[in-house]
Amino acid sequence: MNIRIGIYGYGNLGRGVECAIRQNKDTELAAVFTRRNPESVKILTDGVPVLRAADAEKMADKIDVMILCGGSATDLPEQTPALAHRFNVIDSFDTHAKIPDHFKAVDAAAKASGKVGIISVGWDPGMFSLNRLYAGAILSDGCDYTFWGKGVSQGHSDAIRRIDGVKDAKQYTIPVPEALEAVRSGSNPELTTRQKHTRECFVVAEDNADKARIEQEIKTMPNYFSDYDTTVHFISQEELDKNHGGIPHGGFVIRSGKTGAELENTHIIEYSLKLDSNPEFTASVLIAYARAAFRLSSEGASGCKTVFDIPPAYLRAESGEYLRAHLL
Amino acid sequence: MNIRIGIYGYGNLGRGVECAIRQNKDTELAAVFTRRNPESVKILTDGVPVLRAADAEKMADKIDVMILCGGSATDLPEQTPALAHRFNVIDSFDTHAKIPDHFKAVDAAAKASGKVGIISVGWDPGMFSLNRLYAGAILSDGCDYTFWGKGVSQGHSDAIRRIDGVKDAKQYTIPVPEALEAVRSGSNPELTTRQKHTRECFVVAEDNADKARIEQEIKTMPNYFSDYDTTVHFISQEELDKNHGGIPHGGFVIRSGKTGAELENTHIIEYSLKLDSNPEFTASVLIAYARAAFRLSSEGASGCKTVFDIPPAYLRAESGEYLRAHLL
Numbered sequence: 001m002n003i004r005i006g007i008y009g010y011g012n013l014g015r016g017v018e019c020a021i022r023q024n025k026d027t028e029l030a031a032v033f034t035r036r037n038p039e040s041v042k043i044l045t046d047g048v049p050v051l052r053a054a055d056a057e058k059m060a061d062k063i064d065v066m067i068l069c070g071g072s073a074t075d076l077p078e079q080t081p082a083l084a085h086r087f088n089v090i091d092s093f094d095t096h097a098k099i100p101d102h103f104k105a106v107d108a109a110a111k112a113s114g115k116v117g118i119i120s121v122g123w124d125p126g127m128f129s130l131n132r133l134y135a136g137a138i139l140s141d142g143c144d145y146t147f148w149g150k151g152v153s154q155g156h157s158d159a160i161r162r163i164d165g166v167k168d169a170k171q172y173t174i175p176v177p178e179a180l181e182a183v184r185s186g187s188n189p190e191l192t193t194r195q196k197h198t199r200e201c202f203v204v205a206e207d208n209a210d211k212a213r214i215e216q217e218i219k220t221m222p223n224y225f226s227d228y229d230t231t232v233h234f235i236s237q238e239e240l241d242k243n244h245g246g247i248p249h250g251g252f253v254i255r256s257g258k259t260g261a262e263l264e265n266t267h268i269i270e271y272s273l274k275l276d277s278n279p280e281f282t283a284s285v286l287i288a289y290a291r292a293a294f295r296l297s298s299e300g301a302s303g304c305k306t307v308f309d310i311p312p313a314y315l316r317a318e319s320g321e322y323l324r325a326h327l328l
Numbered sequence: 329m330n331i332r333i334g335i336y337g338y339g340n341l342g343r344g345v346e347c348a349i350r351q352n353k354d355t356e357l358a359a360v361f362t363r364r365n366p367e368s369v370k371i372l373t374d375g376v377p378v379l380r381a382a383d384a385e386k387m388a389d390k391i392d393v394m395i396l397c398g399g400s401a402t403d404l405p406e407q408t409p410a411l412a413h414r415f416n417v418i419d420s421f422d423t424h425a426k427i428p429d430h431f432k433a434v435d436a437a438a439k440a441s442g443k444v445g446i447i448s449v450g451w452d453p454g455m456f457s458l459n460r461l462y463a464g465a466i467l468s469d470g471c472d473y474t475f476w477g478k479g480v481s482q483g484h485s486d487a488i489r490r491i492d493g494v495k496d497a498k499q500y501t502i503p504v505p506e507a508l509e510a511v512r513s514g515s516n517p518e519l520t521t522r523q524k525h526t527r528e529c530f531v532v533a534e535d536n537a538d539k540a541r542i543e544q545e546i547k548t549m550p551n552y553f554s555d556y557d558t559t560v561h562f563i564s565q566e567e568l569d570k571n572h573g574g575i576p577h578g579g580f581v582i583r584s585g586k587t588g589a590e591l592e593n594t595h596i597i598e599y600s601l602k603l604d605s606n607p608e609f610t611a612s613v614l615i616a617y618a619r620a621a622f623r624l625s626s627e628g629a630s631g632c633k634t635v636f637d638i639p640p641a642y643l644r645a646e647s648g649e650y651l652r653a654h655l656l
Contacts, residue, residue, distance in 0.1 A: 019587060019588055020468075020587065023469055023587070024468055099652055099653070099656050100652055127462065129655055129656045132655045133640050133641070133643070133644060133651060134455065134643065136644070137619075137643035138609070138612045138616055140348075140352055141351055184602075259344070259351070259604075259605060259611075259612055260347055260608055261347050261372055264604075265604035266604050267603045267604060267608075267609050268600075268601070268602040269599075269601055270598075270599070270600045270602075271459075271597075271598070271599050272596075272597075272598045272599075273597055273598075274512075274595065275595045276587075276592075276594050276595060277587060277588065277593040277595075280587040280588055281466070281587065283587075284467060284587055285466050288465040288466055291465075306652060306656055307640070307656075308640050308648065308651055308656065309639050309648070310639060311637050311638060312458055312462060312636050312637075312640075313461070315462065316461060320637070321428070323461060323636050324428055324634060324636070325427070325428050327464070327636075328424065328448055328457045328634055328635075328636065
């Protein structure tokens with residue numbers, strides 16, 4: 001029998017999960033839940049109901065794992081613990097500083113219900129975190145470096161759009177090639193924020209807007225831009241739609257460390273992602289961990305887990321025997 | 329209390345494990361076992377006994393995890409199951425085709441004794457295998473590529489040394505840059521053996537040896553060289569010792585896959601290693617998994633495991649809470 005998946009929240013990530021389910025033959029879509037009017041939501045899969053988020057509990061016996069596709073700011077801190085009272089749940093909660101609190105809330109709910117919750121699944125947090133953990137376990141004496149991009153930062157694009165006179169905008173985070181090379185050389189450089197990434201902004205201004213003022217407001221915006229070398233390009237809406245319509249992202253996790261009697265040998269471990277679609281890739285990671293949640297739950301586990309707790313083989317549909325023979 | 333490690337076999341890998349123990353404060357070296365005369369073996373750590381391999385059982389209550397540092401051809405198939413009758417064991421068994429048989433033998437022994445065995449720990453098999461598993465779990469529709477090098481192949485260097493008239497030799501396996509770029513482009517190329525790697529040989533010939541004949545013998549050697557573009561350089565012993573004394577290695581595991589309603593988006597996951605010392609890096613992976621074996625054993629687990637079965641957090645000395653707060 002297939003693993004029956006519920007999608008809770010149908011934006012870019014929810015649509016990505018729906019597509020990923022098609023690519024994983026041991027999973028099937030049971031229902032999509034939305035806070036909008038369900039009749040207004042058109043999904044890609046025939047014959048699957050779109051239901052009110054408030055009615056999720058009624059589907060408790062028809063869903064093996066609920067994948068939460070809301071935002072980390074306000075949706076997930078409420079929704080993941082609430083749904084863990086009735087479902088095995090997975091989310092991609094990505095506010096790094098608040099992960100410990102979120103873990104506690106989901107753990108309490110999932111332990112009370114006897115369900116499994118896996119939080120902060122995706123690529124950062126997620127696959128990048130795993131690579132930081134593995135690399136640090138191997139090279140005890142070393143330094144970690146995480147670079148993001150080239151890719152679209154939704155948060156930074158939103159921040160530009162809130163500026164007076166801006167119609168639309170897209171912001172790319174770009175790793176500085178010289179910083180990457182310095183890290184790869186094994187020299188363990190200390191790098192400032194400015195030395196690691198640059199920011200490139202494509203902005204559509206309102207007619208007659210003061211572009212010099214907009215550019216100045218972007219470049220001096222605290223937290224978002226003021227610590228970076230930022231480039232601003234004003235372009236037309238047509239150009240933005242045509243050339244900057246995608247949601248690519250990616251990045252690098254590099255650890256450089258030493259071994260040997262005199263720590264005379266240097267090793268570089270590098271993991272990188274180059275993603276055409278950030279939400280679709282995140283969705284693909286979510287589906288793999290949904291499989292793990294289902295299996296853990298079937299074995300009687302309960303409580304909150306992260307990617308750090310899941311045996312890698314649990315992400316795969318194949319048997320241990322198959323994996324050892326073909327992938328080890 | 330520290331995890332007490334035994335080293336079984338004291339060559340390059342055993343010395344690497346000894347160095348790695350110094351870098352991991354929660355581990356300590358309990359004893360080194362050798363098939364040579366123990367008095368002839370000088371180790372780096374003061375106050376630690378070097379004992380006869382045959383006397384290992386006498387140390388059973390003084391060792392938490394035995395790390396086997398012998399060869400995969402004849403040592404480990406015998407030693408790992410035999411020692412699993414008395415010890416938690418870790419090895420770096422790397423004959424990929426024989427892993428299923430080795431797993432069975434170690435599993436039977438470890439289940440009978442109630443001990444834990446973790447086999448095929450290192451980088452390939454090991455970290456490369458893990459990356460194949462994770463990447464394939466995420467990108468169901470895709471292709472895997474593994475490249476090795478630039479690095480020294482011990483087996484190929486040995487094969488050259490067996491040729492008549494050869495005094496010494498070192499062979500480097502080198503990935504073809506154009507093949508790597510083609511894979512990174514996401515075009516999912518089909519690559520022949522010759523298209524993926526080249527082989528470069530540094531050979532010290534005996535005085536008056538027929539170099540043309542040696543070069544011909546190398547380039548036409550079945551399995552080892554005949555399927556590759558091979559370059560042969562004749563150099564002096566001094567040059568070999570000076571410029572080719574290290575044991576560097578590394579490589580790349582790349583998966584390229586598609587997602588989206590029409591599979592219109594391409595993603596590249598790449599993991600790479602650049603290692604100054606192959607045995608020291610392998611040893612560092614072994615120590616991390618020794619920590620996991622100890623913890624699993626303390627929890628009552630038994631039987632054979634591989635890197636696929638071990639929750640990542642088990643490789644780290646820090647608590648789950650710490651890892652979630654700092655690495656996730």
